[in-house]
Amino acid sequence: MATCGELLVHLLAAYGVDMVFGIPGVHTVELYRGLPQTRIRHITPRHEQGAGFMADGYARVSGKPGVCFIVTGPGMTNILTAMGQAYADSVPMLVISAVNRTEQLGMGDGRLHELPSQRNVVAGVAAFSHTLLTPDQLPQVLARAFALFAGARPRPVHIEIPIDVIAMEADPKIVEKRVLPKRPAPQPADIDLAAAWLRNAKAPLVILGGGAADAAPAIRRLVAHLDAPVVNTVNAKGILPPGHPLRIGENMAFPTVHRAIAEADVVLAIGTEFGETEMYPDPQPLKFRDKLIRIDIDPEQLVRGVSAHLPILADAGQTVAALNAALGVPEKKAASTESAGAKRAAGVRAATPTHWWPAISLHQRIAKVVLDALPDAIIAGDSTEPVYALNQCYEAPAPRSYFNSSTGYGTLGYGLPAGIGAKLAKPDRPVVVLIGDGGLQFTIAELASAVEAEIPLAILLWNNDGYGEIKTYMVDRQIHPIGVDIFTPDFMTIGKGFGCETVRPDSVADLTAALQQAAQGKRPTIIEMRADAPYIEALRKS
Template sequence: MATDTLTCASLLLTLLNKRYEVDTVFGIPGVHTVELYRGLEASGVRHVTPRHEQGAGFMADGYARATGRPGVCLIITGPGMTNIATAMGQALADSVPMLVISSVNRRDTLGRGQGRLHELPSQQQLLAGVSRFSHTLLDPAALPEVLARAFAVFRSERPGPVHIEIPIDLFDAPAAPPRSWQAPALYRPAPDPQGLALAAQWLHQAERPLVLLGGGCADAPEAARVLVERLDAPTVTTINAKGLLGRSHPLDLGANAALPAVRELAHGADVILAVGTELGETDYDVVFDDGFVLTGQLIRIDLDAQQLVRNQPLALGLVGDAGHSLALLLDHFPHPLAKDGAERTASTLATLGLVEDPAFAPFVPLYEVLQEALPDAILVGDSTAPVYAGNHLVSQPAPRRYFNASTGYGTLGYGLPAALGAQLARPDLPVVALVGDGGVMFTLSELATAVEERLPVVILLWHNAGYEEIRRYMDAHGVERIGVDIQAPDFLTLARGFGCLATHVDSPGALAQALASRPLDGPFLIEVDAHAWQRAIG
């Protein structure tokens, strides 16, 4: 073999690190991926071992949401891929960049049904449904191009998971290095100038404008803030856009589009500007009654042309990157307009009365304690009661500081591993995992990863003895409670068995004391007795 020739496996690792600046990968080694691990230690890439491939996917997701950079996974053939499929589904629904590299059986055996180890009829076809694209590499020479396609999706299109599978007989096959290790310069599209001018004209003429900002705007907080101030427009910031305008901005309606007062405001808006948002159910219709109705002229800006025509009737659609679009639109508004935006926002929020709402009130002191103790924390949530309330209550100082699995795909088990991924990505910030006693059981084994990696994540476990949200839903629909009053383990004993510090609290004061003594060299599980908590706050 020529001295300037690499193996396919070593070329992959070198491209990831040298060309695309990947510094961390998540994976569980297996017999089919051993060759991927040859030289990994010397490659400059950190390897983190979760305890389940679903945990690997959720960690990559949390890493990506906290930074905007793709999370990368190395996954075994067959069961490893079916295990990670749920995490890919969540990332696909929320447009999270994730690169999943897997092995697959030898080229000469693919699709033959011979009962080979880890064999699927078509692994590529199975994963295509939870990815932007899934590709089977059949020639090592094509690897640089296929990786370039993946990163083009991450950097220039609507992001999401990409799956690349490599047959096991190709890992040690010779592969020539590329002529250059420099990554191609890729830019996201800008909207059509004529369409942008028309959008600006409508917004100038509007009497009751409304702005809807989604997670696609996360990397453009300054442009977003200045534009809504120039428009003087009440602004919905979705769950994945929390913090975009800063904490408690006077034009920020929060992620409350499903609540009656915001719906009334939206229904009465004559021009609506929606940027980087799907206008999807889990942000605008969590009560599932199709009650979020826009009657004004809807202007949408999105990277995905098809997304422009989904969910609400469109008047004007512009394909473009949210950051570019917001900045270019600003040029049309050199001076602030006067549209009574702050007054309309304040009136709407007063009508909502979030902190007095019985559904949210028990969680107000919880988030007050968290903000006082850890004001800069990234809050990462599962589908659990504190998160459902936090979606409405929480205001963050910056974007990428609040995300959870109640959006999009809505899986359970996300919170703990995603928080670990966020902590690995942002060691400079505290990270809190908001989990419930039901959902955490899906991925509780990832406590071992947290201990092994010495990650100082606070795991706030809301213990309400079962699947509370489903209990409520059954009760509301006259269905007998079955399968929701589940038996929980002794979480403190389990956590300590993993080597994780753990404690039990039953009041806001006890939570504040626990947070004040949190360790900085490993995880800390705080179990909150939900029933005692509610008694303590009256």
């Protein structure tokens, strides 16, 4: 016989979990008893919010759920922000926590870490929250979580286990992975109708969201066959490779892109919720001239916001494959640079920079330096000026290679721990963290986690001595800026104290060298870009 906690770890391994993020506590130590018997690696963050952000970054890059072990009470309230970000961006995350003994639940006796109801606290940021009352329930509850990750819109799941149940003896026979459902396929009638509309379209257009990330090859063939200009939202970056002739941009509120959507006679939207954060800083209601086809795995999302003429509840990959078959798309169809659709797209691309604010061109140039130095880089971003800028123009080298917290929930402090998770998911690819001086102070302690785990990161720190984006927002609205000109510490000294490499480049050549050296090391490198540095000013004016 083994304890429930031991068998839980073995069951996680059976579902393919290879990484757990957590901070051990007196209520969760039984979850750790079985870890040495598996190949699951444990990463210790310095705060439970960091654990959640690491799991989020790991999941976005790998496509697998990020798993956290969290202590009762304050551990759970600490991770809620990270769960909120993952919930908003449809990221699979499994949070396993302890809770007080079964007979103590809801009693209010002032027990250690006691909350009136953890499940009620977590409910708003989880697909579901479940209290495990006996070890025998473990296989079914875990199967529910992994079934959701495999077959539905992925979002965080919380499972809490009373500390007496964690330590209960359990039959090892319960360690049996259940067969998981596949994502739903589209209805043939829907495919026939969608194919007919697209076949007869004179000016089709495609809008891609994060839900389309794993269908990239089939989508490239489809848009080439349709000769349809493409809007790729932030989490869809990389589905079209850099320089693709049909790409028109990201921000659906820019007048040129907005007009292109309105002028299309058939719009095919795949895995997007048309969120307002995709239209920063001035969201606009979308207008559709004629037919809108929406493909989504979430039935509620298909009727939220923009109403579709043809909602298709199905997996994006299966649906695009079915459309390709119905339309007779060749296996090696590639987009032409001389087609009518490519010329439409080129016209939009050429006009869109007239709507850019000045920071976009600057950070586009900085991003080019990054990609020239590290062509296969994954970029994990915070809510900071460089990220808001690159959301409008950056072309990622591949899907799941660019993500940040400015979408959806919009948290600060996300970039560093999410970058740690991304590097753990893809150790062979360089990872660059884009973060501001304000955001880094939210989770700066996770530098210690990265040093401890020997994780090489290039932390590209944009330092403008405060909350620059909020200050600009206040000034633009004639509000006297209060609380935004904050004390900024010496990050070079702090970074060295944590055991990181630190560098403050004086030129583009220095920046390039720092990025390349950071990718080759065994610890994080803080690369501080002062917003007022001469080489930044030169890039700004170039």
